[in-house]
Amino acid sequence: MTTSQTARAAGTATEIKTLVREKYGAIARAGGKGASSGCCADGSLDMVGDAYAAVEGYVADADLALGCGLPTRHAGIAAGNVVLDLGSGAGVDAFVARRLVGDEGRVIGVDMTASMIERAGANAARLGYANVEFRLGEIEALPVEDQSVDVVISNCVLNLVPDKAAAFRETFRVLAPGGHFCVSDIVASGPLPEAIRTAAALYVGCVAGAAPEADYLATIRAAGFSDVRIAERKPIQLPDAALAEHLSPSELRAFRASGLELASVTVLGSKPAACCATDCCS
Secondary structure, three states, rough: OHHHHEEEEEEOOOHHHHHHHHHHHHHHHHHOOOHHHOOOOOOOOOOOOOOHHHOOOOOOOOHHHHHHHHHHHHHOOOOEEEEEEEEEOOHHHHHHHHHHOOOOEEEEEEOHHHHHHHHHHHHHHOOOOOEEEEEEEOOEEEEOOOOOOEEEEEEEEEHOOOOOHHHHHHHHHEEEEEEEEEEEEEEEEEOOOOOOHHHHHHOOOOOOOEEEHHHHHHHHHHHHEEEEEEEEEEEEEOOOHHHOOOOOHHHHHHHHHHHOOOOEEEEEEEEOOOOOOOOOOO
């Protein structure tokens, strides 16, 4: 069986999560930007470059180059806020958020990879940040109390979550009424071909998990969020060489012929101030 065929054999949520943990755990243990070289774990894309260099609160040791945007730029984080970072990795966005909330605020990072939690915690301890903590857990079942967070952020992580509806329901649950989220993620212009959707390696590489943009936004609204909008968009050019590792020549030609496009988007939405339960706005 070829590498491509082996990759396609995995398709369940459990298998995908196992692959994600293994790949991102290896990146956490290796450390440094060179471990990934892009927003995808396979190193095929770099959507951020050196944009963090001018951001206050940036910690180079926490930057593994796995993001596809700068959600803190649009998140409207204020002093004293409680911020939750979904898929916090080594803590790069959590530490930027910490600079914005100040000493009177608090930042919680959640990641399902133990090695990432360990690395992020070590970074926080070294920096002496007592108001930043990292918790091991899955986004579809957040280890966070109801209505306890003012702002939720996430950077190129929700496209790795098989059940995005559950992820946004959990985001809604933990936000206080009137709270909001800002996430950077990867979406597609339409449904991806089966050859890409079923290639587990491309899922871990943040490509196959990209939902159609219209479906993505509909999922967010179905969770109860209002004022859902895209604050920033960047087109993604997938190199043939990256896709050819996982697709046959005919599958690659079919994908190019489909005209489908991928984009990095930064999306915002709010939990209505009058809502007190997940289904109250349905």
